[in-house]
Amino acid sequence: MAVIIFFIFVVFVIGLSLYLGNRAKTSSGYYAAGGKIHWSVNGIAFAGDYLSAASFLGICGMIATVGYDGFLYSIGYLAGWIVALFVVAEPMKRLGKYTFTDALDANYNSRGIKLFAAISTLIVSICYLIPQMVGAGVLVEPLLGIPHAWGVIMVGAIVITIVATAGMASTTYVQFLKGTLLIIFSSVLVGAVLIRGLSTQPDQGGKVPFYQYTNLEATMSGDQFQVSEPGWTVLEQASLKSGLEFVKMEHEGLEGWWYLYEHDGVLTLKETQSVVFKGNEKWINGAPESVDNELRQVSNLEQIRGEENVNTGRLGIFEFLATLTDKDTIVRTWKNASFVSEGGDKVTVYYPKEVSGDKIMRPGLKFKVEGTPLERIDFLSLMLALFLGTAALPHILIRYYTVPNPASARKSTIVAIAAIGFFYILTLFMGLGAMTNGVINPADNNMSAPLLARSFGEMLFAIISAIAFATILGTVSGLIVAASGAIAHDLFDRYFKIKMDDRQKVNAGKISAFVVGGIAILLGILFKGMNVSFLVGLAFAVAASANLPAIIMLLFWKKTTAKGIAASIIVGIVVSLGMIALSPELFSLYGLSPLDAPIPLSNPGIVSIPLSFITLVVVSLLTPKKGIIKA
Template identity: 30%
Template sequence: MKMFARVLAALGALPLGAQAADAISGAVERQPTNWQAIIMFLVFVGATLGITWWASKRTRSRSDYYTAGGNITGFQNGLAIAGDFMSAASFLGISALVYTSGYDGLIYSLGFLVGWPIILFLIAERLRNLGRYTFADVASYRLKQKPIRTLSACGSLVVVALYLIAQMVGAGKLIQLLFGLNYHVAVVLVGILMVLYVLFGGMLATTWVQIIKAVLLLFGASFMAIMVMKTVGFSFNNLFSQAMAVHPKGAAIMSPGGLVKDPISALSLGLGLMFGTAGLPHILMRFFTVSDAREARKSVFWATGFMGYFYFLTFIIGFGAILLVGANPAFKDAAGALIGGNNMAAVHLADAVGGSTFLGFISAVAFATILAVVAGLTLAGASAVSHDLYASVYRKGEASEKDELRVSKITVLILGVVAIALGILFEKQNIAFMVGLAFSIAASCNFPIILLSMYWSKLTTRGAMIGGWAGLLTAVILMILGPTVWVQVLGHSAPVFPYEYPALFSMLVAFIGIWFFSTTDTSASGHQERMLFRDQFVRSQTGIGIDQGKSH
């Protein structure tokens, strides 16, 4: 499980955005400056800054800033969601898992896709019909605005903060390794670009940055996979048999199991990944960028297809790295021993199949993916502060559009500074637990409230508040008491809570708390909230009156 925890921290669905195990547990040796990678990265940055300038000319209103005016098509949004989800660490981490453990990599890479049918069939359509800018619009539709929006915003900000720390640390480690630049320079550079994208271009610029990054990453991964298959005569049987022949584990790499120590850990981790995906604020926010529920469903359909294809490619890349990197004396010194693991296997494979030019391209794409992810995270955090906390809670819905946008942009600047500071502060810290905690919080706080507010007629504000806060706090406390933080970070001899990830337990606490305190709520406001469910249900199906959220 320890090994999987390290890999998990590197996966794109958990966008650490960096070189996996090295980024979380050890120093990364500074490499000679890779000028080809730097030049290609600067070309990408120049192009995306041009897009930001173009988007700034078309971002005039609150709707433009938060949701690109709802003018993104389902196909474009699906590609952007995939770009948000397929981080550099997904590319490096999953291929490294296949490189070291074989077949298990396929199981875990495809496991991340399980959450998307949940979003498609349960959430996407109703989310788009009921909400405007954030998922708190949905949760507070028939419940009390102030407490529900406060809880939703806090859950969003905690998830965003954990992700940003992981992203910034990962960015510094990756650019230090690939480009030979200083860690602090990398962190500051990512922070500045992140602020520029979101501050001036809003959701429109963020969307197109994610789309371009997704296309580049899919192209690069496709080329690598094709070159690998070419070496084995486009035969999967040859690929697997030759990999077994050179891998120290032999035929064992084709057998599943071995990365999760017990069923409870596997179930808890799986639930966190599945339902955490459906509670990530920066993913949910993307469904408001399309024009209607039909386009929202198309978004999930396309995103699932792109991500499924990408994860399939990483499986081929991982086995290709065994053949062309691990078994090749020319790359052994750079790649390291197979059993020891090397999260740069995909990068070394790029050098093997495409030379230094393609290596520079892949290196630049790997780092550029971080920019797309942090832009989405920053926008989600800014919208939670400006739309939920400032406009709806503090100003009670009376804030002008101009004031709300001003607060949002100030928040972007603050988040940029905080992200840079935290990236530098956590440079030498173990950050693996942050990613698992982010998913656990999303699954234990955001997801139960979103789901039950849409589908359960007896939900009340009291139940949502007590259950939601209980789920959030349980996830945090159990993670602190678990093996990763209590033993590895704090240095105790044994954990108080024996499991790596708390989602199974914190989700139970959240759902039971919401159910119990809602069903026992006999207040007049609780009765009124139940009566409003029918109206909300009709609106969730038709989209009529989505601007008429209830407030009391």
């Protein structure tokens, strides 16, 4: 069923692109859909463009595993639209033609601005493309049963077809369609979650029996470690630097890793799940991997308001949230740890951790707001980048050129705020629904929303998966239009001044779309396994650092000069990318210890954004200009 709906959608989207192909014969048609899109369609298309894999797959996955901290992304992403509406929307429409660079350069005709704004557009678009392509692979892998890499290649090929056939026109309607379907069916999914209610033994509507994990008591006599229950043999003990202790035990011929937990002097062994690589062989939970032996989906409520074995039945919106907020509601969340065993096996253990509802429903599980000053600064830095990043994303800004006038730009932004705001409220319910229904894949939380849908039946899973796929198509299309515009329009046409007639300009855009699409495919394969919302957060930091200071100062400071703008873009890009490359998160990706990272912050915005502003002011004062800005 899922495969059929998926292919119907793909055929429809490609058919639509071919049909709209006639509208992309001119530069204006290809890059800006002729500037004739109605504001209401553009508003929903904004939502379709913006609600990417990060929003749907990443945020839901993050809420499902760390609760409210994932919702912080929803809040920050939405708040950013305020900057877009009140500060950027109308002036951008008034100044620009096809690309973000056009608007920045409108009053200067500076080669520096053209070059660096185009480079910035390319970097931000590629940073944003990576998580979308990672999401594509994650989604297509279980849906069609093909490897991650082939999923990424397939998505890349479809998107290149969409963009190359009809540019912004087809991109707009794909985004409109996707935005509409996403909001409607996410509402249906949230309705289903509320009707099912909460249970301490979720069984996915009777389809998957609830698995009760075992706890064993243990004692220490001298150096000897003993399990109270007979029949268990301790084989190995692994003590990690982080203080975590895991014990390998054998029982009735089956080996497995257990989490050793001490509370009030009582030792408990908690059953875990494990993935062990013995050479090239992958073992899951003590047996070789097979179709019948995969990691079990996890996460459930241990207690609801202090009681076990409870099924609440249907709940209202507030009742659902209030039940989860209760300090006596206990959630069994899952974490993971990796190490090498004594025998040289690479082991990843997924172990349970009980967290009370009051901690789940406020910040702190991921972002250590009660932690060290540095951890708090990291949180502040993230919230700053999310707030300031939206209005600086080139693929969002180019949507302002598809409507006829500045008033339409304003109105479409308001429609976008309504649609996006509503969807972000839904993410909290979808994420918490996944957390409490035992549907999280412990190895990859990005699929939490589609897997939640599957617990309600194959039909809803098929539709939600197809929409998630559409989500990626819509956003990637917009990103490729923005990036191809930067190459063909900003660089070839305006920076290098290569003489091209209108038809050649469109062809240059199409060829650029192929190149950018190819790069996106490659990066999507390389970055497999990263949380997509985290990666998008970084794209926001680069956009907020490289582009926003230039936009704001161009509009509000008359002394802004072309050299000031170019310098601030360079500083924003270099500092934000440099800090990300040397951050703890990226050190983990390199296979190094995060503790060795020279930059202790994961989010660079708090340093790179002010630095970019300061650079613009200083360079502008040092290079005074003659002209006057008109915004």
